[in-house]
Structure formats: structure tokens, C-alpha cells
Amino acid sequence: MTRVFNFSAGPAALPEPVLECARDEMLDWQGSGLSVMEMSHRGKAFVSIAEKAEQDLRDLLAVPNNYKILFLQGGASGQFAAVPMNLMRGKTSADYINTGAWSKKAIAEAKKYAEVNVAASSADDQFMSIPDPASWQCDPNAAYLHYTPNETIGGVEFHFVPETGDVPLVADMSSTLLSRPIDVSRFGVIYAGAQKNIGPAGLTIVIVREDLMGQPMDCLPSILDYQVQADADSMSNTPPTYAWYLAGLVFAWLKDLGGLAAMAEINQRKADKLYRVIDNSAFYNNPVAKDARSWMNVPFTLADAELDALFLKEATQAGLMTLKGHRSVGGMRASIYNAMPEAGVDALIDFMVDFEQRKA
């Protein structure tokens, strides 16, 4: 078996120790004679797995006691609908910041349920920067303000938390949650699809301030109702138990490595060295404003797009997988989430330097 370095944007690489543990426990979890995926979600064994995972996540993010953590299905795309259906609470409009592809999807879905006020957009800058907060046209009566702290496709990231006063701040953190410490108390709702930094696809983490729950729109499906799921410890219906277990293994792995402060240091170092190679080259280019570059998703282009196919072919041969840029952008994209070891970034850099020397 030869494992590769997998730069997929999501579903993405998982920590090898997590996969090894899942493999070893596949037919028999800790002498139970059962696979975790065969366990009743209401049995003692699975409840212990679920509670430990939640507590570890609460510890990692220092989630305050007045926030619930939900383990749901439906992905961030499900939350694009669930957020307005849970949070409009009789108000008519919600503020959205448009910084790229995922912001736009969130906005399109929200329009089914609310008047959307796009308070700021970087469309005029081809989504290569974060709009200056001084220019945002926020509505003090908005039900909430929604933004996308990290745009997975554009590789654009907020390196600050917006100030919204009494308006609840809602963040789609799918591709950045757990990459560094955050101050959860600044947010009304944080949500994330698991398939980047958390676990396998099919699990969605929602962290919600308790006072925002309990006033859903009439048409909200129960499975997406924050209050219903909080009251049932995320088991108002059968949860995605195996994904929950795997997320728990990832949380334990993160704690073992020193938690999110330690991950932040590693992640910043990984990103910095990759951007440095790009910036020091006339052959590679990253178009994003330097103060808005993502630690997690690093898109770059080659000076000659005719070489893209060769670059990808040789990278694959070198064990560097899934570097092709999103179909809407082209070029390359290296997603370097928590599970990408620094050695993987180093190997990518070595390959890029060598390729440039041979082909530029």
C-alpha cells in the first residue's frame, strides 16, 4: 500500500491515524463484537461515542455553555435553507456578504425564505479580496448577517471577524472550522459540512446560540429544526452515526496534537511556504489579495495554461493527487487542511520548483 498526498478540496484527506483506528475497529469496536455502524444510536456504546465527540469538540473550540452543538445531515447546502428558516423569527430581511461561489449559493437559497440584502460584495474585484468593512451597508434590523469566512473555490479568507452589534453573526465555516482557534461567542450560528477538516461527507456541525432557537418558520422540516434537534441531542431522527464516530476520532487526534493553537501554527506555516514559492516565481500565480489569502485552499495558475495537463499528470505520478482547480476557475488548487501533513506541502513545493525549472 502506498498512500498519496491528497489535495482534494472535499471530501478531503483524513488523518492516517484516524483511518487506521477506523480500520482496526471496523468489525469489533472495543470488544463489543459490533462495528460502530451497526450500533443502535440509542445504545450505551454509541451514546458514549457521541458524547465524547461532542465534549472534545466543545473543548477544542472552547464553546460557551449557552451554545448547543448539533450533529446533523444535509451539508452546508442544507444549512443555506435551515439558517433563514430557523433564524428569521418574524423579521423580513437578512444581510449577506458576497465573497464568491459559496456566498452566492447561500444567497440564492436564502431568497426562498427572506429578503436578502447583500450588504457587501467583492464581485467588482472578481472576488479576489474581502470588502472593506467600513463600506458594508448593513441593516440594523436584519435577522442576521451571513458570511463565508473561507471561500473554498476562490481561496479567499477573512482574517478578521466582522462586528455586527446586536445582529447575530452567521458563518459557513465548512472549509475553515478547526484550522485555528476562534471566539465562538462572537457568533450566533456557526455551521460546517464535515468533509474538509472534520470527517467524512454526510455530517454537518451546527453550533447555535440557545436564544436563537425555537421560533422556526412553519415550513421548516423537523430534521433541520435547531430546537427539535437540540432537545433530542441531535437524535430526533437517526443521526449519521459512523460519520459522527469518525469526527470524534478526528477531534481526539487534534487534542493529541495540542489543539487548535498548535494547528494554527502548523497551518499558517504550511500556507506561508506555499504562497512564498508562488510569489517568488514568475511561472506560478495566485491572484488573491495578500491579506485575504486562504490558509486552507491555495489556487494557483501556471504562466502557460497549455502546461496544465502535463503538470497534473506528473504531479499524479509523484503521488500528489487532486490538484486540478475547480471547473469554474481552472488552473490548480492545493487544499491543505489539517490532515495534510507539512511533508505533503514540502513535496508539492519540491515538485513545483522542479517543474518550473524544467518547463518555464
Next chain:
Amino acid sequence: MTRVFNFSAGPAALPEPVLECARDEMLDWQGSGLSVMEMSHRGKAFVSIAEKAEQDLRDLLAVPNNYKILFLQGGASGQFAAVPMNLMRGKTSADYINTGAWSKKAIAEAKKYAEVNVAASSADDQFMSIPDPASWQCDPNAAYLHYTPNETIGGVEFHFVPETGDVPLVADMSSTLLSRPIDVSRFGVIYAGAQKNIGPAGLTIVIVREDLMGQPMDCLPSILDYQVQADADSMSNTPPTYAWYLAGLVFAWLKDLGGLAAMAEINQRKADKLYRVIDNSAFYNNPVAKDARSWMNVPFTLADAELDALFLKEATQAGLMTLKGHRSVGGMRASIYNAMPEAGVDALIDFMVDFEQRKA
């Protein structure tokens, strides 16, 4: 490692060869150097896994070409909302047959979106039988008729398919799909949570006739929109890739065993021998009408409920797990889905006979 016989109602036992394959491929799927759960859902490797799974399911159920098969999230409980939101199509009411706990949940959720006409109910019989179709008060203008072919908690099963003329027939087959051949062309929509006969929790199969799609209610979240998901091959958002892969392994296992006709023979034999032991005993009792007994979920009580705890303790010691009845019913329940080998039913029967001889 000692594997047990797991009679859980769901999440439930999975075929041991499936778990062994998943274990062996956990870190490296077929030489790719990746776990399946690390693969981009849009990459060639995962698309090949997804397409094979769909084709195998289509083959097993002989799904006609004018039906789409969707691999979604949210469970059957998500479909309780999705069905009316997709199928009302401007009509005002829908017919429901109430045969127990899961019917009631489907009805409660549907009331958010439609006038519900309970066309028949076995409540007067404590849900121990199927209402005689001659007595059903169906509405010829109903958007659809919904029923629950197998009630997982009550252990009550339809052994016929209702005749509804031009009204589309909708079935929650969570705990019976794949247990035997069915005539899909009789149905408008079939849906099932995976965690009984299909795979791990977190995957929902929806089989939908094409002409019923494309007229959703305005408030339908996109992730639950049949047309949106059909147009995107169930990838309008990131699907639960690992659960999809595991379901594919289960489908391949079923084909290897001879398909659903072969499974039906085994399942009927397993159920018949268990009911025979119960019926031939004055100590055990199953209250369900004989023509409505489930092949999948066999609830039974002990003549002396004071012995329940001892029965469960000794069963567990004998490697017969998760036999406790649902909290709303009490007593015992043996769920004997496809993955429960006949040897497991035989072991349960031996234990029951022995326990009765010692304690009755």
C-alpha cells in the same frame, strides 16, 4: 475478536463480508492510495463507485427506466417533509394510512404542508393488523397515498401492495426494502433510510417516477428537491460518499447471493421459524395478526415481564444483542434483516427454548 448476533432495529447488522471489504480498503481503495471517504465526489474513482452502486440497485429491484434513484441525506424523517413538498403539485390534500408509530410521524410532519386525510387506521386494533382495503376512505383527488409497508416498532407488515388507481402510491420502505422483490412500477415514490437493509445511517434512498418531479413547493430546500438532485445525479451538494460506497458493497453482496428472490426465501424461512417457536409456546407471545406479521421485526413478550431483565442479560451473555423492545412497546424485539444470518435466528431460538424450559 468475537462477533455477536446483533438484533438491533437500526442502525442494524451489516453483512460481515461487507465490513471486511471496507476494513481492507480503508486506507487504500484498489491501489488508489486513498480511502473512499477521502475521494472527491466528482473524481473518476468515486463516480465509478457511485454509478456501480446505482446500477446494482436498479438491477436488484428491476427499477424501470422512467424512475430515478436518488442517494440523499436526512433519513426517512427528512422524506416525511420532502414527500409533500415535492408531490403536492398544487393539490390540497394527501391520503395517509395509519398503521403505527412511523405512519403517525409521517402524518404529523405532512400536516405542515398539506391537508392530511387519514384514509384508514388500525388504531382501534392497537395497530396489530392492517386495515381491510375495502374499508379505506380514499380521495380520488389526493396528491398521493402514503403508507408504511413495514412498521419497524409494531412489527406489522403489508403483504400486499395497495391499489390506488391514478393516485400515486408513496411508500416508506425503510425497514423492508431489499427484503424481497417488489414491483416498482406500482409506486410513485419509494423511500428508505439506509440503516436497516441498505447500509449505514446517513444515507436515504429515494426511487421516484420521473413525471412526479419538477413541481415543488416554494419552500422546499434544494437538497430535498427531487428534480434538482436527479438533474445532478444526487450531487447537487456533496453526497454522503462513504455511506454510498458501503451501500454499493451491500448491493453487490445481495447480487452474489442470488438477488432478492433468494433473499425473500431466506427471510421468510427465518421469520416463519421464529414465529413458530413463539406460537407453539405459552411463555412467548406475539400479538400481531398472522396475515400482518413482519418478516423483518419480530416483537414478542414474555408471560412474566419480571423475567425481561434476566432474559436480556442471559441473551447478551450468549452473544445475542439488542433484543430489548422499543421503549414505547416494551418486551423484546428481534430485527432479522438481510444481514442477520439464519444461524443467528437459530441461536436465538435455541436460547428462547432453553430459557423457557428453565424459567417458565
